[in-house]
Amino acid sequence: MENAMTDVIVIGGGISGLACAAHLRSAGLRVIVLEARERLGGRLHTIILNEGPGRPNYAVDLGAAWVHGIGSVGVPNQLYSLACELQLGCRPTDYNDAAVYTADGIRLADSAVADIERLYHVFEQHLHSLLHAPDPRLALMPIQAALEAFAASRGLSAAQSAQLSFAVSNHMEHYWAGEARCMGVAALDEVVLPGGDVILTEGYGGIVGRLAAGLDVRLGHEALAVQYDGVAGGGVAVTARVGVTEGREGGGGGAGGGLVTLTARAAVVTLPIGVLRSGAVQFTPPLDATDPAKAAAIGRLGVAVYNKVVMLYDTADVFWDDTAFIYRIPAPWEAGRWSYFLNLHKVAGVPILVAFNLGESAVQLEGVSDEEAVDGALQALAGMYGAARVRRPRRAVVTRWGSDPYARMSYTYVPAGLTGAAFDELARPVLGRLYFAGEATHRRHYGTAHGAYDSGRLAASAILAELVGPAATVPPPPPLRKRSMSHLAVAVAAAARANRVQPPSRWRSMQINGSRAAAATTATAVVGTTTTPLYLALTGGVQSAAAAVPGPFLYDASGALCTEQATGGSRRGTPGRCTEEKEGKEGECMDCCSSAEEPMEAAVKVAVAAAIDVKTPGNGAAATAAAAVATSAVTLSKLSKL
Numbered sequence: 001m002e003n004a005m006t007d008v009i010v011i012g013g014g015i016s017g018l019a020c021a022a023h024l025r026s027a028g029l030r031v032i033v034l035e036a037r038e039r040l041g042g043r044l045h046t047i048i049l050n051e052g053p054g055r056p057n058y059a060v061d062l063g064a065a066w067v068h069g070i071g072s073v074g075v076p077n078q079l080y081s082l083a084c085e086l087q088l089g090c091r092p093t094d095y096n097d098a099a100v101y102t103a104d105g106i107r108l109a110d111s112a113v114a115d116i117e118r119l120y121h122v123f124e125q126h127l128h129s130l131l132h133a134p135d136p137r138l139a140l141m142p143i144q145a146a147l148e149a150f151a152a153s154r155g156l157s158a159a160q161s162a163q164l165s166f167a168v169s170n171h172m173e174h175y176w177a178g179e180a181r182c183m184g185v186a187a188l189d190e191v192v193l194p195g196g197d198v199i200l201t202e203g204y205g206g207i208v209g210r211l212a213a214g215l216d217v218r219l220g221h222e223a224l225a226v227q228y229d230g231v232a233g234g235g236v237a238v239t240a241r242v243g244v245t246e247g248r249e250g251g252g253g254g255a256g257g258g259l260v261t262l263t264a265r266a267a268v269v270t271l272p273i274g275v276l277r278s279g280a281v282q283f284t285p286p287l288d289a290t291d292p293a294k295a296a297a298i299g300r301l302g303v304a305v306y307n308k309v310v311m312l313y314d315t316a317d318v319f320w321d322d323t324a325f326i327y328r329i330p331a332p333w334e335a336g337r338w339s340y341f342l343n344l345h346k347v348a349g350v351p352i353l354v355a356f357n358l359g360e361s362a363v364q365l366e367g368v369s370d371e372e373a374v375d376g377a378l379q380a381l382a383g384m385y386g387a388a389r390v391r392r393p394r395r396a397v398v399t400r401w402g403s404d405p406y407a408r409m410s411y412t413y414v415p416a417g418l419t420g421a422a423f424d425e426l427a428r429p430v431l432g433r434l435y436f437a438g439e440a441t442h443r444r445h446y447g448t449a450h451g452a453y454d455s456g457r458l459a460a461s462a463i464l465a466e467l468v469g470p471a472a473t474v475p476p477p478p479p480l481r482k483r484s485m486s487h488l489a490v491a492v493a494a495a496a497r498a499n500r501v502q503p504p505s506r507w508r509s510m511q512i513n514g515s516r517a518a519a520a521t522t523a524t525a526v527v528g529t530t531t532t533p534l535y536l537a538l539t540g541g542v543q544s545a546a547a548a549v550p551g552p553f554l555y556d557a558s559g560a561l562c563t564e565q566a567t568g569g570s571r572r573g574t575p576g577r578c579t580e581e582k583e584g585k586e587g588e589c590m591d592c593c594s595s596a597e598e599p600m601e602a603a604v605k606v607a608v609a610a611a612i613d614v615k616t617p618g619n620g621a622a623a624t625a626a627a628a629v630a631t632s633a634v635t636l637s638k639l640s641k642l
Contacts, residue, residue, distance in 0.1 A: 005263045006030045008463060009238050011223045011281075012270035014042025015204075015449060016437040018211035019456030020268050020463075025215060027464055032262060033215055034240050036222035036406045040212050043272065043407055044449065046203030049312050049352075049395060058350045059203040060310050062399050063410070064449040066093070067200065069193025077193050078457075079450040082207055089201035091348050098325035101384040103334070119160065120167035126150055130185050142416040143172065143187070144180040166329045166339070174340050176447060177304030178413035179359040187414040191444040201348045204449065218242075221260070222406075226267060227284040228434040236267040236433050265467055268435045268459050273426075274303045274408025291430050297422040301440060302413035304447075305402040307362040309355040309377045311393035318351050319389050320381070328380060337361040338380035353393075355380075366400040373398045411447040412440040420446070427455070432466050435459045 008024050010017045013035030021031045039045070043063040050057045067090070071077030083090060100108045100116075108116075127146060130138040147168060151161045168180055176187055200206075218240075225239040243257035271281065276298045288295035320326060326341040337357055344352040355377040357365055365373050374396045382390045401410045414420060420443045427441035437459040438452055445451030 005233060005235060005265065006032050007265050007467065008032075009034060009236065009262055009264040009267045010270065011226070011238065011267060012042060012438070013037070013040040013212070013217060013219075014270055014438070014452065015044055015208065015211065016439070016441075016452040016456035016459075017042070017268065017270035018208065018215070019453045020270070020437055020460045021215050021456075022211050023457055023460035024463060027460075027468070029464075029467070031216060032264070033212075033217045034221040034223055034238065034262075035217060035219050038219050040217065040219070041204065041208040042270075043401070043410065044204040044208055046205030046208075047397065049397070051312075051395065058312065058352060059201065059205065060352065060397070061200070061203045062308060062310070062397065063401070064204060065199050066197050067450065068197050068448050069450075070195035070198055072194045075193055077195070077450050079207070079453045080195075080198070082210070082453075083200060086206050086210055088206050089348075090198040091201055092196055092198050093342075093347055094324050095197075097323050097346070098327050099321040099323045100327045100329070102329050103331040103383055105384050105386070107384075116163045116167050119156075119164055120171060123147065123150055123164060123168070124171070124188075127185050127188055131188050139186045139189070139419060140184055140417050142181055143168065143183050143185060145416075146185055147180060162329075162332075166327075169336050169339060170327055173336065173358055174356060176302075176413040177306035177358045177362075177410055178302050178415070179336075182302060182359075182413075182415055184414050184416035184418060186419045189414070189420045190446065193445075193450070199347060220257075222257070223271070223281055224259075225282045225284065226269065226434070228267065228431060229285055229290075231263060233263070233265075234433070235263050235265045237261055237263045238267055266433045266435060266463050268437055268456075268463070270436070270438045270456070272407050272409050272438065273298055273301055273412055273440050274402075275406065277303070278408055280405070287430070291425075291428065293425040294428060294430070294436075297425040300415065300418055301422050301426070302415040302418075303409040304358065304411055304413050305362040305366075306356065306358050306410035307365060307399045307401060308397075309357075309373050310397040310399075311353045311355070311374065311377065312395040313351040313353070313391065313393050315345075315351045317391040317394075318345050319385060319391055320345075320353060322346055326384070328384060330380075335361055337365075338377055341381075363402050365398075366403045370396060370398045413447060427458075429462060429466075435463060 007029040008021075008031045010021045010024075010031060010033045013033050017033055017035075018040065021033050024031045035042075041063070045062045046059055047062060048057050048059055067077065067080045067083065069077055070080040070090075080090070098113075100113050102108070127143070130141070130146060133139070147161075147164065150156075151164065156164065165180075172183070172187070173180055176183060178187070221240040221242055223238055223240050225237075227237040227239075231237045239259055239261045241257040242260050269276075269281075275281065286295075287298070320341070320343060322343075322345075324343055324346050326343060328339045328341070330336055330339045336359070338355060340356040342354040342356070344350050344354065365376070368376075374393065378390055378392065401407050412423075414422070423441055423443040423446055427436055427443075429435045437455040439445075439447055439449070439455065442448075442451035442455045442458075445454065
């Protein structure tokens with residue numbers, strides 16, 4: 001046993017544990033993070049596909065990959081804000097940009113897809129009516145049972161019922177990773193952030209590294225026992241096996257390694273429910289004795305398995321549709337297998353196709369070899385494109401989250417018979433010294449990376465209130481505010497909006513640091529050789545739209561954070577619809593987006609009204625240069641929304 005008692009021990013080095021530890025450390029507490037693996041991140045796992053000298057490297061997330069809902073001024077997503085602060089590339093995923101095939105290779109017409117979507121949205125509204133019905137038992141029924149009753153009451157044909165089942169799988173099963181026969185209607189009781197979904201082109205690894213910076217992290221420390229009552233000094237004692245290796249991780253952990261016991265005033269458990277349920281960690285006293293509701297939540301919440309087959313190709317061998325997603329309506333006997341593909345070639349410009357499987361299908365695939373898993377994906381693709389067109393990937397990576405002894409799952413869902421109250425039960429502290437965090441403890445944003453991140457912050461605040469006092473709790477990050485921006489940036493933003501393109505995340509026109517005058521001079525020179533819109537770089541330079549890759553448009557021409565949804569909307573939100581509370585006309589965010597009736601010349605007038613920086617008026621030469629850029633870049637007469 002280590003003699004010195006620390007303040008807090010965090011069990012688990014995933015994003016919730018790291019977020020909690022980082023905030024506690026920033027408040028001056030001594031924190032130790034115990035992680036069983038030889039890496040940090042937990043179910044966030046970014047790898048680099050490196051094929052050797054002369055070949056490009058590609059970052060791929062084997063676990064969580066999306067930021068669900070980038071947020072807005074009033075409803076920020078702090079995880080997305082952190083990604084922006086780290087200048088990570090963010091690419092929106094348009095769920096409507098999809099090719100939909102039958103199992104025998106017939107591509108559905110857009111009108112047929114639209115009919116399926118309309119039917120699905122009617123059913124989704126029906127589920128919401130059940131969720132909020134006076135009879136609370138209706139929210140406890142399985143989604144599959146609700147679907148069957150809905151189909152019968154509406155007189156749907158067998159073909160329509162099959163199409164609705166596919167849409168439910170596409171929208172719900174592939175979002176929560178649970179099967180419709182297992183998930184309850186109460187799964188819809190969540191909060192979907194506005195702004196649409198994005199993926200991180202460099203992966204989540206950058207965020208994990210940022211949160212871990214400066215922390216006392218003990219890798220290869222597998223927690224085995226937590227004693228939170230009867231410890232000398234009134235704290236918590238955590239016993240861990242030291243020397244856990246990657247080899248043993250893959251084989252299931254368990255034997256070998258010495259033991260060490262650390263003590264602290266409090267401990268935070270951020271382990272996945274799958275690990276807690278397995279009994280791999282022994283709690284003294286048992287949780288069912290001190291908090292029966294918490295123990296029940298651990299035993300009853302849904303443990304989802306969601307696996308990927310990541311297939312890397314040479315660019316010349318890319319054979320699939322140029323759409324962000326490829327959806328396949330599987331045959332009934334396939335049990336939903338191989339129905340969902342993400343095209344990173346379209347989304348991020350890398351020749352990678354990712355196949356997803358969920359539920360029992362995902363569990364079964366964990367028992368086959370990588371080669372057999374790839375063969376299954378290629379067979380499904382051959383059914384859509386023909387065997388002669390399909391190419392074998394140059395390299396493939398297959399995930400097995402259900403077999404990972406330190407995960408035993410992918411993320412949490414709400415099963416039939418349960419409500420979101422179970423997340424609150426799991427989050428509740430025990431005896432003021434044992435705390436819990438992780439995506440399964442966040443009622444509003446369960447099953448998401450930002451929910452896990454926020455849960456760590458909430459646990460940190462609760463610990464500080466208990467150990468130090470309310471005045472020391474970690475305040476929530478301030479909401480993103482309107483930023484003063486250069487008039488050059490105003491013009492560039494207006495031009496981009498007029499031309500219906502999105503400035504890439506690496507070229508955000510409002511977040512500039514370099515010399516404004518130098519940037520304006522450079523931009524003026526570039527404008528002389530091109531009529532395309534220009535984007536202002538973080539360093540003060542510019543880049544033409546021709547060389548840019550579309551990304552999230554963060555700010556509008558007024559300098560406010562734009563609250564429009566990214567193209568395609570949120571996975572669970574209504575596509576293309578603003579989700580802010582304050583709205584003008586249908587689908588239009590009046591607070592942040594200029595309407596189509598406002599003249600584009602307004603941006604030019606703003607650009608010449610003062611200096612490059614609105615806070616330091618008087619730089620006439622720079623303002624003149626900005627005006628030149630604005631006049632050249634603004635090519636349309638009206639300001640239209642993206």
